[in-house]
Amino acid sequence: MCNSSKRQTFNNEIAQQNQVKLRVGRVMVRFEYVFEDERVCGVEAKTSRPRLEFRQKQVDVLLVHDITKLYYTKLLGCILLFSKDTDFVPVIKTADDKDFKVFIANIKESPTLVPSDLKKSCDVRERSVAEIVAKLPKSQHTPKKKNYHSNEPFNNPFKDQLSKKN
Template sequence: MVKVAFFVDWENFKQDIYTVQKVTRNRIMNFHDPEDMIKLFSGFVEEDEKILRIFFYSSYPLRPKNMFDAIMERKNLTQNQKNKFKKYFAENEKDLKNFYDETSSFFDDLAGADYISIRAGELKVNGLHEDASPIFVQKQVDMLMGLDIAHVSYRKHVDKVIIFSKDTDIRPALQTAQNNGIFTIIGNLENSYQPPDALKRYTDHVRTRSIKEIFSDRIKTNNNSKKNNQKKKSNPKNKVRKNNNNEKLIAKTKTSNNKSNKVDPKNNRKKPQNNRKKVKEA
């Protein structure tokens, strides 16, 4: 079997998933669900390949209190900006706490899954947006990713590396992998932004997969549910359809037992139906 290692720049790859969902208007997967993410990564594995490890690079979120303290301690912010942030924080503290809990839980669940290693960088506050929300920057993520790619390449632990990032800063690490005989691949999503040419120069192949195809079983289930709901809403007794003259016809399920009047083709007049019994001649 061909041994493969995945290297996932989470913030970068998450943006790709979000772009696909926005373009296709289809949210058949949840990128904050560990099981969905594992299924997505599995869709990038060929039949002759075996995953050695999935290296997952991101930063744990800041606790709301630590975020608040970091903003208040920044010397490059005016008092007016800090007052606006206090108002923002008071209005959104509950949402910030929920985000911290959900994101931390997501990373912890991933860390407990098979073949996945979390490589945590450092998250820092770098100022405020116009709406007073914090500006965050990740530190050390690119460095950690580059070191891991170089390490598995030097040690020949794998035959292929698949990267999920479009950041050109990892070019030196990919070049190191190629120099050591490792096949380098960019993992790409259909309907997302294409990898930059500057990055493709240091990779041997771009492997593109479709979220829709990977989660096709989920689409079939949703379609069947919609059909069942439509059947329940429809009336089985009266179905309306259009004829060639665009006239609406109503087809009744119960047909009348009474016979229709016959038409005389000569004068196009209706003849009354004779329901009397014939009398035998004496």
């Protein structure tokens, strides 16, 4: 199974759990040419190859909003954050001040290390994807609405707010 299908399976599994909110932002598409030095028939040449890059935007803002909302509306709690973005440090520190425990989830298969700024501001829990999925409850007492659509990988982050107005 390729990494993207493993990620999709993991996202689908974890999104079905109670008290889990999967946040997916909007897509930014960037098209650029990458220049490379090549040797062609004994002559140095600079060639360009097109590269298309997809990036999710706005996810960190949505997560900060969710974290802030949690620690202002709940007395106690904990948050497992699947991100290694150091932009979360201020909101993590504030959550800690409000007696909310924040953990960073470090997926063993991930090549990216947890930055030291994040390690200083909260605890890190390291597990493999298989370990996490194996520990997810197989059946739930209260059915959870689907908050992640596999046919809609980059959903509209404002869909919830728009449907409330109608």
